[in-house]
Amino acid sequence: MTEPAKRGRPRSEQVGGAVLTAALELAGEVGIAKMSMDELARRADVSKATIYRRWSSKEELVLDALRSAISPIDDVDTGSLRGDLDRFLEQIVARFEQSSMNDVLPHLIEAACHDRSIQASLDDWVRVRRLPLRGIYERAAQRGDIDADADIEVLIDATIGPFVYRRLLTRQPIDAGFASRLVALVAPAAPS
Amino acid sequence: MTEPAKRGRPRSEQVGGAVLTAALELAGEVGIAKMSMDELARRADVSKATIYRRWSSKEELVLDALRSAISPIDDVDTGSLRGDLDRFLEQIVARFEQSSMNDVLPHLIEAACHDRSIQASLDDWVRVRRLPLRGIYERAAQRGDIDADADIEVLIDATIGPFVYRRLLTRQPIDAGFASRLVALVAPAAPS
Amino acid sequence: MTEPAKRGRPRSEQVGGAVLTAALELAGEVGIAKMSMDELARRADVSKATIYRRWSSKEELVLDALRSAISPIDDVDTGSLRGDLDRFLEQIVARFEQSSMNDVLPHLIEAACHDRSIQASLDDWVRVRRLPLRGIYERAAQRGDIDADADIEVLIDATIGPFVYRRLLTRQPIDAGFASRLVALVAPAAPS
Amino acid sequence: MTEPAKRGRPRSEQVGGAVLTAALELAGEVGIAKMSMDELARRADVSKATIYRRWSSKEELVLDALRSAISPIDDVDTGSLRGDLDRFLEQIVARFEQSSMNDVLPHLIEAACHDRSIQASLDDWVRVRRLPLRGIYERAAQRGDIDADADIEVLIDATIGPFVYRRLLTRQPIDAGFASRLVALVAPAAPS
DNA sequence: AGTTAAGCGAGACGGTACGTCGTGTCTTGTG
DNA sequence: CACAAGACACGACGTACCGTCTCGCTTAACT
Numbered sequence: 001m002t003e004p005a006k007r008g009r010p011r012s013e014q015v016g017g018a019v020l021t022a023a024l025e026l027a028g029e030v031g032i033a034k035m036s037m038d039e040l041a042r043r044a045d046v047s048k049a050t051i052y053r054r055w056s057s058k059e060e061l062v063l064d065a066l067r068s069a070i071s072p073i074d075d076v077d078t079g080s081l082r083g084d085l086d087r088f089l090e091q092i093v094a095r096f097e098q099s100s101m102n103d104v105l106p107h108l109i110e111a112a113c114h115d116r117s118i119q120a121s122l123d124d125w126v127r128v129r130r131l132p133l134r135g136i137y138e139r140a141a142q143r144g145d146i147d148a149d150a151d152i153e154v155l156i157d158a159t160i161g162p163f164v165y166r167r168l169l170t171r172q173p174i175d176a177g178f179a180s181r182l183v184a185l186v187a188p189a190a191p192s
Numbered sequence: 193m194t195e196p197a198k199r200g201r202p203r204s205e206q207v208g209g210a211v212l213t214a215a216l217e218l219a220g221e222v223g224i225a226k227m228s229m230d231e232l233a234r235r236a237d238v239s240k241a242t243i244y245r246r247w248s249s250k251e252e253l254v255l256d257a258l259r260s261a262i263s264p265i266d267d268v269d270t271g272s273l274r275g276d277l278d279r280f281l282e283q284i285v286a287r288f289e290q291s292s293m294n295d296v297l298p299h300l301i302e303a304a305c306h307d308r309s310i311q312a313s314l315d316d317w318v319r320v321r322r323l324p325l326r327g328i329y330e331r332a333a334q335r336g337d338i339d340a341d342a343d344i345e346v347l348i349d350a351t352i353g354p355f356v357y358r359r360l361l362t363r364q365p366i367d368a369g370f371a372s373r374l375v376a377l378v379a380p381a382a383p384s
Numbered sequence: 385m386t387e388p389a390k391r392g393r394p395r396s397e398q399v400g401g402a403v404l405t406a407a408l409e410l411a412g413e414v415g416i417a418k419m420s421m422d423e424l425a426r427r428a429d430v431s432k433a434t435i436y437r438r439w440s441s442k443e444e445l446v447l448d449a450l451r452s453a454i455s456p457i458d459d460v461d462t463g464s465l466r467g468d469l470d471r472f473l474e475q476i477v478a479r480f481e482q483s484s485m486n487d488v489l490p491h492l493i494e495a496a497c498h499d500r501s502i503q504a505s506l507d508d509w510v511r512v513r514r515l516p517l518r519g520i521y522e523r524a525a526q527r528g529d530i531d532a533d534a535d536i537e538v539l540i541d542a543t544i545g546p547f548v549y550r551r552l553l554t555r556q557p558i559d560a561g562f563a564s565r566l567v568a569l570v571a572p573a574a575p576s
Numbered sequence: 577m578t579e580p581a582k583r584g585r586p587r588s589e590q591v592g593g594a595v596l597t598a599a600l601e602l603a604g605e606v607g608i609a610k611m612s613m614d615e616l617a618r619r620a621d622v623s624k625a626t627i628y629r630r631w632s633s634k635e636e637l638v639l640d641a642l643r644s645a646i647s648p649i650d651d652v653d654t655g656s657l658r659g660d661l662d663r664f665l666e667q668i669v670a671r672f673e674q675s676s677m678n679d680v681l682p683h684l685i686e687a688a689c690h691d692r693s694i695q696a697s698l699d700d701w702v703r704v705r706r707l708p709l710r711g712i713y714e715r716a717a718q719r720g721d722i723d724a725d726a727d728i729e730v731l732i733d734a735t736i737g738p739f740v741y742r743r744l745l746t747r748q749p750i751d752a753g754f755a756s757r758l759v760a761l762v763a764p765a766a767p768s
Numbered sequence: 769a770g771t772t773a774a775g776c777g778a779g780a781c782g783g784t785a786c787g788t789c790g791t792g793t794c795t796t797g798t799g
Numbered sequence: 800c801a802c803a804a805g806a807c808a809c810g811a812c813g814t815a816c817c818g819t820c821t822c823g824c825t826t827a828a829c830t
Binding site (some may be wrong): 007008012041048050 | 803804805806809810
């Protein structure tokens with residue numbers, strides 16, 4: 001057994017969830033910056049000491065709340081670049097439409113500027129979204145749907161970038177219509 | 193006379209600039225939220241009272257600092273979409289390379305989530321970058337360089353989005369090479 | 385059987401002593417107020433729960449620790465006031481020289497100000513020292529070594545008080561020399 | 577001028593007094609150990625930061641409150657040991673009867689065990705009481721009221737010790753009667 | 769030239785939240 | 800059952816920051 005032989009009272013299973021839930025709720029109401037740990041503890045019906053026993057700082061906590069909202073994106077080969085992209089972006093749109101994650105992404109980005117571990121977590125989030133897309137474009141290159149010597153990294157940037165841009169800066173709607181118009185740009189060669 | 197007959201010692205001209213500069217520098221280093229007014233006063237070699245005499249709150253100050261850092265992008269008709277885009281992106285790259293505003297961007301986005309006036313300032317920043325680009329694509333549409341019924345807003349998103357994405361999330365380099373590869377995607381029909 | 389039919393694991397006999405010893409040691413080092421129950425448990429190599437199973441509070445425990453440190457003073461009639469006092473003060477000096485109780489005395493006094501049961505324990509300590517001395521002076525009065533109508537309580541105060549004073553406030557040495565010089569004052573009538 | 581050229585807003589004169597007063601009041605009610613700095617700040621209508629700006633710790637504060645309560649004891653030569661002692665002890669009794677200082681003496685003693693600066697302050701308190709007494713006994717030795725080679729330090733201990741003992745340990749009344757009975761012991765040779 | 773109103777640096781102040789620590793209770797697994 | 804380990808609720812600690820305030824000094828414009 002590699003188990004470290006659990007001793008002492010085990011950590012309550014309810015605490016984790018209660019705190020993360022309350023954190024998302026409270027952060028949504030007053031903003032992450034103005035979220036008070038005392039108020040958070042009160043809402044989650046938990047003591048501050050218990051919170052700090054599990055998370056070393058407010059940022060760590062928020063980070064964890066966010067991590068819990070990251071769901072992977074699956075990559076299925078539909079046989080065509082167009083189909084693959086449609087499928088992928090459909091999922092991206094769904095992720096952006098559910099608000100839980102997105103309100104905190106800005107904060108996560110901000111925190112990552114000065115905290116290596118948060119930066120690592122953010123990199124995870126980025127990778128989860130880039131990876132399947134790389135697969136899609138590699139298959140497309142093999143098929144001949146796109147130039148064999150196209151810069152796939154730039155293609156990926158051009159595909160995801162506009163979503164991030166809309167979410168963070170223009171706050172324009174991110175929906176199926178936007179996705180399809182974007183696909184028309186990136187994969188213009190509609191099969192006849 | 194609209195002047196209210198100024199009396200007493202006039203406000204120092206250096207104070208305003210020193211504070212705004214220090215604010216940008218400090219906000220870039222530690223973030224808007226963690227920027228302390230005491231530290232700011234120390235850096236700008238100014239007293240806190242003097243700061244609050246001019247700006248009613250930290251938010252107001254940050255807002256003003258940001259406004260001062262936004263430099264306009266000029267739009268000159270080069271006669272071709274390709275040329276216009278090259279020219280425009282060259283300036284965008286330059287803006288991203290010079291750190292003043294960009295270091296604060298992550299913090300600005302976060303702050304905008306919960307502060308309307310900062311959001312307005314952020315919108316300004318966005319508008320300054322979108323406006324000339326809209327002109328470029330409208331001219332291109334008139335010329336016939338792009339489809340007349342193309343969705344220009346989406347084109348703009350697809351042009352600027354990748355830069356923002358690289359800056360905030362992937363931290364990959366933003367340079368002339370990236371810009372040119374991106375142009376190849378958005379304006380693929382290079383006129384022979 | 386008056387025993388309530390003990391079931392389960394019997395209480396370890398070592399625990400009680402270990403805790404009381406550690407309590408005296410720790411209280412002597414950092415004071416009763418700053419003595420932490422966690423640290424105490426660590427020193428005594430005992431769990432906090434075990435401590436609280438036996439003592440209802442920190443105060444109760446300290447109280448008990450103190451009680452265990454009070455050793456009685458025996459009173460033997462040597463036939464003369466001078467002899468009795470010499471004998472008595474010899475023991476007092478010995479008690480003050482051994483550190484166990486004395487390091488805690490300052491803390492005990494402080495705690496007694498606001499805790500009735502600690503006050504009671506302190507009264508015990510005081511009584512143990514006063515009682516034999518009262519016997520000594522009563523015998524001396526019967527013998528005629530001192531005035532028959534002398535105020536014995538004040539005599540006792542005058543005998544013990546200086547020791548306490550040196551211990552707590554002046555930190556001057558408490559030894560046989562001090563004791564003998566004191567006796568010369570209180571029982572000046574050296575038998576010819 | 578050796579003055580350090582006062583700059584900035586001067587410290588409020590009311591704060592010091594308000595805090596010290598509230599501290600003595602609160603300490604008297606719940607005890608020094610259980611005196612909460614938050615509550616103290618509330619009572620004195622002062623912010624916690626202001627308190628900690630002036631006193632580095634709770635002990636320093638209490639110490640200062642005590643120091644403010646130490647009033648010197650004047651030593652006037654009445655011409656006889658008996659008269660000098662009566663006069664001196666009258667003042668001692670008065671000091672012990674006014675509660676301000678005495679409720680805190682126990683805590684002061686306790687704190688002095690682990691804090692050099694508090695110990696120094698306690699030494700001051702002790703010196704203020706010993707010094708005039710030493711003068712009294714030296715004059716008495718010169719007059720011949722007491723043995724020329726008597727140990728004056730021990731005499732002082734025997735004079736003050738009983739007061740301290742009563743105050744801290746027996747809690748018996750400290751009044752003129754006690755003082756006079758004590759004088760009868762220490763200065764028994766009443767001049768006819 | 770003297771007065772006056774405002775700007776300014778310094779720093780004290782009332783609040784509010786922080787992250788830590790200590791007490792006494794509790795909940796596990798092991799003897 | 801007792802016990803070790805340690806999580807937990809509660810509450811105080813001492814610190815940091817914000818926005819306000821009060822000083823003494825400086826700087827022009829107005830008398």
